[in-house]
Amino acid sequence: MIAENIRKILSTLPSGVQLAAVSKYHPMEELMEAYEAGQRIFAENHVQEMVLKYEHLPKDIEWHFIGHLQTNKVKQIVPFVSLIQGVESLRLCKEIDRQAKKCGRIVPILLEIHLAKEDTKFGLSFQECENLLSDSEFLALGNIRLDGLMAMASNTDDMEQIRAEFRTMHGFFLRIQDRLKESNPGFSILSMGMSGDYLTAVEEGSNLVRVGSSIFGARNYSR
Numbered sequence: 001m002i003a004e005n006i007r008k009i010l011s012t013l014p015s016g017v018q019l020a021a022v023s024k025y026h027p028m029e030e031l032m033e034a035y036e037a038g039q040r041i042f043a044e045n046h047v048q049e050m051v052l053k054y055e056h057l058p059k060d061i062e063w064h065f066i067g068h069l070q071t072n073k074v075k076q077i078v079p080f081v082s083l084i085q086g087v088e089s090l091r092l093c094k095e096i097d098r099q100a101k102k103c104g105r106i107v108p109i110l111l112e113i114h115l116a117k118e119d120t121k122f123g124l125s126f127q128e129c130e131n132l133l134s135d136s137e138f139l140a141l142g143n144i145r146l147d148g149l150m151a152m153a154s155n156t157d158d159m160e161q162i163r164a165e166f167r168t169m170h171g172f173f174l175r176i177q178d179r180l181k182e183s184n185p186g187f188s189i190l191s192m193g194m195s196g197d198y199l200t201a202v203e204e205g206s207n208l209v210r211v212g213s214s215i216f217g218a219r220n221y222s223r
């Protein structure tokens with residue numbers, strides 16, 4: 001079933017769009033099913049769970065962290081994480097940089113933009129993002145690499161609202177990409193779209209989708 005789901009999703013994604021399988025709360029056997037179907041990018045939102053899975057599963061898996069990352073837990077994932085999606089403060093950037101330096105790594109990150117209407121979600125406003133990108137302290141961090149932006153749309157069934165939010169986000173992404181084209185030509189990732197809206201996200205310019213329940217089924221939060 002998992003292999004079949006992955007094949008279906010991949011068949012709908014244009015080339016150049018990457019699939020991160022959101023495996024949070026799912027047991028390692030299920031991740032292995034996805035792995036055997038060829039999936040290599042997995043995304044988790046709890047540090048402890050990601051570390052445990054990293055330790056037990058094949059080493060060619062690329063681990064993306066997608067949750068709210070606490071500064072005191074950064075050091076546990078920095079040795080192996082492939083991409084930290086959802087960085088939203090200078091403080092967190094500094095801590096990732098500090099830990100990355102200790103292990104001799106340059107850690108790729110995405111900045112998370114607050115796109116949704118509800119104020120429960122994390123992330124930077126467009127203005128805060130622009131400010132961070134010109135902050136001399138941010139620019140001095142040599143052990144993080146800004147690969148792009150990440151955003152979540154509002155939690156609504158109104159697909160036209162979701163589409164409009166993704167479109168606005170893509171416009172902002174292109175503006176930043178243009179601004180960074182000399183200093184950071186690798187700035188290229190726009191992470192948008194989950195099970196319910198990834199096709200819309202891709203139509204509106206996403207090139208990294210984060211899909212969980214459409215691959216693994218519903219999550220069991222009571223474990």
Ligand SMILES: *Cc1c(COP(=O)(O)O)cnc(C)c1O
Pocket residue numbers: 022024045066067152193194195196210211212213214
């Ligand atoms: C859980 C999660 C997803 C996946 O959600 P599904 O609806 O199960 O596809 C995507 N992005 C983030 C940030 C998440 O926390």
